[in-house]
Amino acid sequence: MVELTQTGIDGLDEILNGGIVKNSTTLVSGNPGAGKSVLCLQYIYNGVEEFDESGIYLSFEENAEDIAQAAESLGFENWREHVENEKISVYDKQVLLRENDFSSSLELLLDDLGDERYERLVLDSLTMFQLFFESEREKRTYLLKFTDILSDNGLTTLMTNEQGTSFPDSDIGLENFLTDGNIFLLQTPTESGVNRYVWVAKMRKKNINTDIFPMEISEGGLTIHENASAFSLLSENKSPL
């Protein structure tokens, strides 16, 4: 029986047939503004609030204060308290780039991951993370070391992947062998704003619903709606939990 980690996100755990495979790495891809960071904040916050699981939030995009403000804007009002109590450990880009060279910062981080207090990890974003390596070889070496350490320490990981014109897909060739799952967040502009969707394209070792579902971002974070056609499929497959 495969153990699962629930995201606690309304609708997403149902699409995933219960949750993400524990100890796996899932890539969350989408354009800027698609909701990747919101999903990740929610995953880490719900971990502490609902499942008593501690989390590590690595961000190459924002500093710790911006992250706390984003969390509070979503109504995650205990974010700072969890950070103070070390239930959530935030490594922002200032911390991650503190040492003279990136490999030294990374070594420090890898040491911290080894202390087994954490169940969940977010890397926001894999795209930026990869840009810090000077050579292709160094990048591969560290990414492999990194994912090994994550799985050796029982961490269930989300890594975000920035899609868009400034980051050609060919830059992220490592993604497929590094990750066990793929979640895409999509957005299309409309007259009144934006329509948002989520698509779980892959989850190794797991039967999932690969339909595309509409979603919303508001206070509380992502909410995923059951679309009419997906709903019947979902109810047929639903196992009594």
Ligand SMILES: Nc1ncnc2c1ncn2[C@@H]1O[C@H](COP(=O)(O)OP(=O)(O)O)[C@@H](O)[C@H]1O
């Ligand atoms: N507190 C909030 N209330 C409503 N919408 C929000 C809130 N915070 C973020 N959003 C929406 O979520 C979108 C996606 O944000 P984000 O997750 O940061 O995108 P990205 O995929 O680039 O990481 C923002 O553009 C904004 O429209």
Ligand SMILES: [Mg+2]
């Ligand atoms: Mg982001």
